Amino acid sequence: xxxxxxxxxxxxxxxxxxxxxxxxxxxxxxxxxxxxxxxxxxxxxxxxxxxxxxxxxxxxxxxxxxxxxxxxxxxxxxxxxxxxxxxxxxxxxxxxxxxxxxxxxxxxxxxxxxxxxxxxxxxxxxxxxxxxxxxxxxxxxxxxxxxxxxxxxxxxxxxxxxxxxxxxxxxxxxxxxxxxxxxxxxxxxxxxxxxxxxxxxxxxxxxxxxxxxxxxxxxxxxxxxxxxxxxxxxxxxxxxxxxxxxxxxxxxxxxxxxxxxxxxxxxxxxxxxxxxxxxxxxxxxxxxxxxxxxxxxxxxxxxxxxxxxxxxxxxxxxxxxxxxxxxxxxxxxxxxxxxxxxxxxxx
Amino acid sequence: xxxxxxxxxxxxxxxxxxxxxxxxxxxxxxxxxxxxxxxxxxxxxxxxxxxxxxxxxxxxxxxxxxxxxxxxxxxxxxxxxxxxxxxxxxxxxxxxxxxxxxxxxxxxxxxxxxxxxxxxxxxxxxxxxxxxxxxxxxxxxxxxxxxxxxxxxxxxxxxxxxxxxxxxxxxxxxxxxxxxxxxxxxxxxxxxxxxxxxxxxxxxxxxxxxxxxxxxxxxxxxxxxxxxxxxxxxxxxxxxxxxxxxxxxxxxxxxxxxxxxxxxxxxxxxxxxxxxxxxxxxxxxxxxxxxxxxxxxxxxxxxxxxxxxxxxxxxxxxxxxxxxxxxxxxxxxxxxxxxxxxxxxxx
Numbered sequence: 194x195x196x197x198x199x200x201x202x203x204x205x206x207x208x209x210x211x212x213x214x215x216x217x218x219x220x221x222x223x224x225x226x227x228x229x230x231x232x233x234x235x236x237x238x239x240x241x242x243x244x245x246x247x248x249x250x251x252x253x254x255x256x257x258x259x260x261x262x263x264x265x266x267x268x269x270x271x272x273x274x275x276x277x278x279x280x281x282x283x284x285x286x287x288x289x290x291x292x293x294x295x296x297x298x299x300x301x302x303x304x305x306x307x308x309x310x311x312x313x314x315x316x317x318x319x320x321x322x323x324x325x326x327x328x329x330x331x332x333x334x335x336x337x338x339x340x341x342x343x344x345x346x347x348x349x350x351x352x353x354x355x356x357x358x359x360x361x362x363x364x365x366x367x368x369x370x371x372x373x374x375x376x377x378x379x380x381x382x383x384x385x386x387x388x389x390x391x392x393x394x395x396x397x398x399x400x401x402x403x404x405x406x407x408x409x410x411x412x413x414x415x416x417x418x419x420x421x422x423x424x425x426x427x428x429x430x431x432x433x434x435x436x437x438x439x440x441x442x443x444x445x446x447x448x449x450x451x452x453x454x455x456x457x458x459x460x461x462x463x464x465x466x467x468x469x470x471x472x473x474x475x476x477x478x479x480x481x482x483x484x485x486x487x488x489x490x491x492x493x494x495x496x497x498x499x500x501x502x503x504x505x506x507x508x509x510x511x512x513x514x515x516x517x518x519x520x521x522x523x524x525x526x527x528x529x530x531x532x533x534x535x536x537x538x539x540x
Numbered sequence: 541x542x543x544x545x546x547x548x549x550x551x552x553x554x555x556x557x558x559x560x561x562x563x564x565x566x567x568x569x570x571x572x573x574x575x576x577x578x579x580x581x582x583x584x585x586x587x588x589x590x591x592x593x594x595x596x597x598x599x600x601x602x603x604x605x606x607x608x609x610x611x612x613x614x615x616x617x618x619x620x621x622x623x624x625x626x627x628x629x630x631x632x633x634x635x636x637x638x639x640x641x642x643x644x645x646x647x648x649x650x651x652x653x654x655x656x657x658x659x660x661x662x663x664x665x666x667x668x669x670x671x672x673x674x675x676x677x678x679x680x681x682x683x684x685x686x687x688x689x690x691x692x693x694x695x696x697x698x699x700x701x702x703x704x705x706x707x708x709x710x711x712x713x714x715x716x717x718x719x720x721x722x723x724x725x726x727x728x729x730x731x732x733x734x735x736x737x738x739x740x741x742x743x744x745x746x747x748x749x750x751x752x753x754x755x756x757x758x759x760x761x762x763x764x765x766x767x768x769x770x771x772x773x774x775x776x777x778x779x780x781x782x783x784x785x786x787x788x789x790x791x792x793x794x795x796x797x798x799x800x801x802x803x804x805x806x807x808x809x810x811x812x813x814x815x816x817x818x819x820x821x822x823x824x825x826x827x828x829x830x831x832x833x834x835x836x837x838x839x840x841x842x843x844x845x846x847x848x849x850x851x852x853x854x855x856x857x858x859x860x861x862x863x864x865x866x867x868x869x870x871x872x873x874x875x876x877x878x879x880x881x882x883x884x885x886x887x
Contacts, residue, residue: 200681242681266623269616271613275640276613288651288658289639290607290638291638292635292637311658330589454828454830455829477614478825481798482801483801483831484830484831
């Protein structure tokens with residue numbers, strides 16, 4: 194192959210028969226570039242296919258690039274957030290670039306450093322697991338919006354779903370169907386900041402609160418595992434082994450519910466005939482016919498739109514007070530939950 | 541909040557009491573920086589938390605950034621490819637940044653331009669829909685690997701799954717179960733280059749070829765829609781309306797199979813009792829218990845690893861001849877396909 198070299202401003206200047214300063218002026222729409230000069234330079238740019246590098250622009254100030262850190266690539270809910278971001282950025286000249294963390298602090302530090310190194314004008318961190326101190330360090334370096342994690346900071350804006358209320362919607366739905374032994378599978382947490390800020394911890398809190406509000410405090414029963422398919426499988430096995438097993442399981446995330454359904458099948462049970470199962474997240478796969486999982490829609494699209502809006506605001510004015518946007522989730526009842534029958538209650 | 545400014549090389553030089561040239565020398569490990577100088581500069585870098593921007597490094601040559609364009613964010617198969625890329629880049633100092641296209645040429649042009657503008661050292665384009673001419677223009681500007689699209693170019697390397705063979709595996713599996721009326725749902729194509737290069741077109745070709753090889757040429761029956769859930773729904777409705785409806789449907793992609801299952805449910809039918817259904821892609825959701833879809837695993841992880849390897853090779857040597865890597869798919873039989881019974885055959 195021909196090893197083509199990137200076209201530079203020097204090539205454009207040579208081709209147009211002008212100085213590089215003149216090319217630069219035309220590109221910046223600066224004063225002092227005559228119409229003839231502009232025409233010559235633009236023709237050379239077109240003919241050579243010259244694209245000024247964002248690196249060069251970055252050194253002069255802005256890169257028009259927004260970095261988004263995702264904890265993982267398989268959670269389809271994040272696609273909703275990203276769509277919201279992309280839609281808001283449309284026509285603004287900003288490009289979104291994504292980098293994958295991996296739900297662990299060391300990788301997250303590497304990835305956020307990499308975004309900062311690459312001169313992003315701003316970053317959106319989705320469900321970060323870093324310490325609050327680390328998040329504030331990032332936010333002091335580059336305008337930052339944290340999505341899907343609660344808590345108020347003087348340095349970054351936050352956009353989150355009201356997870357506490359969302360968990361209450363699930364409990365109310367199941368209690369309304371006559372269930373009393375409603376168990377929950379949570380993602381295990383011990384860190385006090387995470388217990389206040391992480392969506393999973395707020396869902397567990399919301400579950401406990403709603404159980405008490407429905408007079409079901411004696412039936413509060415939590416299996417503490419992880420927000421993974423395996424975690425759901427393990428949690429469900431623990432719950433099925435109880436002397437009085439639950440008639441409904443509220444899994445803290447849709448992927449957890451997939452593991453619950455596997456455990457039910459292994460035990461010769463099915464949802465909702467034997468046990469009602471609900472998830473949380475409103476993922477795309479939860480809507481597929483054979484799954485048809487009752488879940489909570491987190492309005493991811495709106496979360497993304499709000500995050501992008503706050504970030505552009507913050508890039509324009511780094512001194513404005515921080516904002517906390519909390520969005521309202523909605524229950525999406527599907528086929529994995531049903532009214533308590535004599536059959537389910539008697540087990 | 542305090543509007544913290546990014547720490548620059550000037551700040552480091554001032555803090556260390558040396559020149560910016562000296563700081564730059566230390567950072568580049570260049571000759572002429574004494575041990576004392578190195579110590580002073582490194583202490584200042586640590587104290588101020590200075591991170592040299594990749595933009596600055598970009599102007600000097602490399603940004604150590606690989607740009608990956610994805611056509612969309614909801615296809616979980618792409619996550620496999622990205623994992624393979626990430627794993628291969630581990631420890632190389634390269635960071636992967638992703639940008640979403642959207643299966644349309646105009647957006648894809650914008651996104652690839654944006655990656656080039658941001659001085660990526662190389663780009664990996666996953667299942668691009670651009671014209672071959674456009675792909676070669678990109679590849680002449682920046683080292684490029686095209687993934688999930690066939691065809692040979694003198695300018696870019698390709699990594700693809702052997703879609704033709706993969707489709708044959710599905711037909712052989714269904715024929716082996718006794719099916720003869722095996723229909724296919726394809727993504728409609730008319731462009732001659734796309735008919736030669738796109739995975740969907742090769743799957744349709746592989747289907748036709750395998751049907752003939754099994755003596756089933758009279759039963760070749762293709763519904764031509766799109767690779768979406770709606771496309772699967774529409775295609776299945778067309779196939780179910782045939783005077784002799786198929787006993788097995790091979791959907792060209794797992795997401796298409798989801799639409800097929802919806803259409804079966806609406807018609808009061810189920811898989812595999814009434815009609816066997818197979819997909820293609822090996823997505824994560826195909827493996828979920830309630831879906832349990834027979835599919836073809838494309839070895840996405842290996843595709844990603846190969847793409848990263850070829851790209852780093854190409855960055856190191858832009859003149860080496862291009863390579864075409866073709867990987868072998870494997871059939872993953874699950875519960876949506878079963879032996880033809882009198883019940884299914886008699887319809």
